[in-house]
Amino acid sequence: MPTPNPISTPTPRLTRASAGARPPAPVRAVHLGLGAFHRAHQAVYTMADPDWGVAAYTFRNAELPRRLTEQDGLYTLQVRGDGEPQTRIVDSISRAHPGGDTDRWLADLASPDVALLTLTITEAGYRAAGNEDGSAIGRVLAGLRGRHRAGGLPIALVPCDNLPGNGSVLRDAVRNAAEGEDSGFRCWLEDHVSFVDTVVDRITPATTADDAVTAARLTGFDDHAPVVTEPFSEWLLAGEFPAGRPAWENAGARFVGDLAAYEQRKLWFLNGAHTLLAYTGPALGCATVDEAVRHPVLAALTESWWDTAARHASLPAEDLVDYRERLLRRFSSRGIRHHLLHIAVGGSQKIPARILPVLRAERSRQRLPEPAIAALAGWLIHLRDREVADPRADELVALARADDGARRVLSAIDTDLADDRELVTAVDDYVDHLRHSVRSNP
Template sequence: MADPDWGIAAYTFRNTELPRTLAEQDGLYSLQVRGEGEPRAEIVDAISRAHPGSETDQWLADLASPDVTLLTLTITEAGYRLSGDQDGTAIGRVLAGLRGRHRASGAPIALVPCDNLPGNGGVLREAIRTAAAGEAPDFRSWIEDHVSFVDTVVDRITPATTEQDVTATARLTGFEDRAPVVTEPFSEWLLAGDFPLGRPAWENSGARFVDDLAAYEQRKLWFLNGAHTLLAYAGPALGCATVDEAVRHPVLARLTASWWDVASRHASLPEEDLADYRQRLRQRFSSRGVRHNLLQIAADGSQKIPARILPVLRAERAAQRMPDAPVAALAGWLIHLRDRPVSDPRADELVSLAHSADAPRRVLSALDVTLANDRELVSAVEDYVEHLRLSAGRTV
């Protein structure tokens, strides 16, 4: 949309229905933006073609083609984990594509991960290096010299689409779209890295290219994603189902403000920048235009908590402080593991630990052994589990 000379060949490896729907719609879908007033919608025509991941030959042909100059990935935090069977993982599929590109033309390519991970370009680089450890030396050298890994920060709340969204889109656009995307007015996309064969003019649609993303990554992961994680686990324990409900709950509103206060003590950006971002987050979280389901955010806690919550908690414990908000997030996660359906790559292990004797320490040990050996912290998490249950009883 920002640059009509470019198009997207889109692949999804889990959902077979979505690429079929997009193909039937000639790649068109609608973007519905919801704030406090009347929603607005536009038709997006950036997708040239859509494929299920089962079309392996087409995937390999696309990655081998020098006409394909960059690959964006949104595979969630869990997608960067390697397993014994790498071929079936997202990283394994990318490596297979790079292997074919090396054999076919050797053209350089930029890989652009868009997941909520600090230094996501570096994380992807290390995952590819590890997966390629047994490959031929000339292929590994080609990866080092010809594959660029771009760091990104993507900041826009996009809840799962509902049937009501499909109906609203048809009303707004006259287009019978079975794959609409619903989002908020706010958006931010920051990128740092090289594009050896060029890129679309994303800046025409507001993307910003910067030299150093670390401070912005930290701000987004701690303030937005960290608050989301806190609400996703403590919120349902207090009877809340969506983010906007949660930030109106007096206990959760206090915990959210407390979390931002604590995170501010360790953040790199100036206080005025953080204060402005916090104010915008309050408005975004409380908007009823975008109703973000807490159980959607709660998926993959074992991957999210280490990046979003634990850095701040470690810094606080090093200063011999015991902040309520991260303790509440861990307590809520323990309740979640015990009481709710768990979507997590380590679900079986974590659910078993959550129901075992000495559960707070054992669940913490799955994230960080040092924190699990912090007896005062383990006791605080255990106490906060009971505090949340009592607060829920008083609320009801």
Template sequence: MTRLDRSSANARQAAPVRAVHLGLGAFHRAHQAWYTMADPEWGIAAYTFRNTELPHLLTEQEGLYSLQVSGEAEPHIDIVDSISRAHPGQDTDQWLADLASPEVALLTLTITEAAYHVGGDLDGTAIGRVLAGLRRRYRAGGAPIALVPCDNLAGNGTVLRSNLHAAAAEDSTEFRAWLDESVSFVNTVVDRITPASTEQAPATTSKLTGLDDRAPVVTEPFTEWLLAGDFPLGRPAWERAGARFVDDLDSYQQRKLWFLNGAHSLLAYVGPALGCETIDQAVQHPMLSELMESWWDTAARHASLPADDLAEYRQRLLRRFASRGIRHNLLQIAADGSQKIPARILPVLRAERSLGRMPNSAVATLAGWLIHLRTREVRDPRAAELVTTARSPDPARRVIAALDADLAEDRALISAIETAGKELETRS
């Protein structure tokens, strides 16, 4: 077996670094890095502040890795070559130098929804690191730059702009004026199901390519990237790989959050109580399938896009969810519920309750989340608070209050969540 590097893979030489990425993980490598590969003039310096092993592995492989695109048939392998350098978080000096470089035109981010919500001390946070990089860029001459967040937040660019400006409140007037004038914030909608890699992934790459890849990524064939915003120093030709640049993202963001991500959360919290471990298992379960269709019917009553568009999107999601080539673990999706549920579930629930209706699919999702908080290992920025609350008296009302005080005072809703939870627990 031959070690994966640019020579063995017949890959082009590393491109000059013109883009920086924060959040080097599987999704970035299946999505933004894959799109950037379409433009050989753009190289990425990718940083992770959570993992030291991955940058080391990618550096040994000269930035290369295999992307296993798995559907129902044998996977297709792409060798992705757009990452010119990979760095751990300890490379602070290089991070600041890259952000200061006038050759760098943009910064993309995949930092999870939770990382956008910060308060108090910014040391060690993603927002703090971005702000430090922008300060260094300003002092180095102040070349303009585009910031392109790629996390599942409605108006993610707008949210990032607001939080960065709030974090810079004590900075000089001149620096804050530069932020206003020279830093562009691009809103995006991103989509590509990318489960955690399995132990079989390296063997699959070896079998299909003869190359030894120690950092493979597994993903699905479908991918989408919609962007709205300005790029003052230019951007890669992402449209060559299918990215679309649009004027208004709101309707598409709503569709993604409610229909794909909302269904994912429903399955992730209810599915384990019914013995399911992965998305493809969950959509085959009669009760879960019925709940998911009910959720989509409910969300469609409040969605902005035409009915025909939503119907086609639902059919596409069913095919993606049911694919056995992607084993997307439900407990992976269940992480960070306190950040995800307010965007994915609560807008539809509020709309339904305002009309006097009790949507059983949303109720089941919240009941499943409560069970998750009480009985499973919880990965959430508010885990300590929520786990304690979920195990205390009156848990349904108190946990919902942590997300929405008004919904917590809806006695009929709280009663429905409690009843749904008891029914789920009898099935566990």
């Protein structure tokens, strides 16, 4: 007779009871923009202070809050370098909510126990009109309005998106959205709501089905909301927390007086190189960042971009050399499959912050920097030939497909650059160069 198959034991669902985790901490922080980056970054830092729990909201995805609620807010963080992934179970999210839970959102923002609101709403979220139903700024304003009516205790707003001066950007967006409000509320905003500037850094690619399999293998738990990230993490903050904050420094966060030079370094060197590779890499047959930085042409373009940016950077040269070395190690790691087309999303917000400042500085010195031109040419090809995810997609795709597409697209993001005939010609020529590369690398 054949030997019967042994009965397999089902993998238990990840919950606080199954994992032996602490009970949910009291909610003292609210987060808007529940997604992979928040769960790989701010939620991990907050876990270092067991007295602080997070109520996390997303207005895009009802499925993720449901999964996290079924898991009592827990999820597996897989930290991937070049060897076996390291795992930890993150327990700082006390509650997870979909965007339709408006009453709970307003109650949390009005609660005297809540001292801060962190946000990861993408670059586009800060530019959407605040008084529109469903916009991130509109939601924030509604929450602050309710807090004011409930007694007006102070609160800190902590944006964690890749924007220079993100605290100031958020402050201006909230002020503009509140222009039609009564004077008492507007005065309260000025006196009791602080806006903290931050620099955040941790490469966090989209999660795949295989990541859940790996999480189960490594932890023994069935996790329907795992997150994958790299070993490196950085969080720099500058600002006031009038009602207190978690001890984020226990997990490595740094509080500094001025973030400008660090913002510049992050946006130009890391994000700028990512944007360059996202638009030029596919032309040479590369799908991920680690593939791209191993390609000799793209590796040379990346180093040239860093050389160019370094000419205009504020931090000391030795700091930049060390940063570049670390970036190259991070980009080259095979543990993180960071897809170029994912990075290519939202170019109309990313290019003005990451590429154009360096390009303007170079043009003021009558130089035509190849890597910046390559990034713009690659973006033009992306707009013409690929599926475009961008808040201005319809407008930009139509402009890019016109006969003078390079000039028109440049005009949409910087009219001065669009009037630079030498630059426009260089971008057009580089489009032809990249298209030839596509034909040579089918």
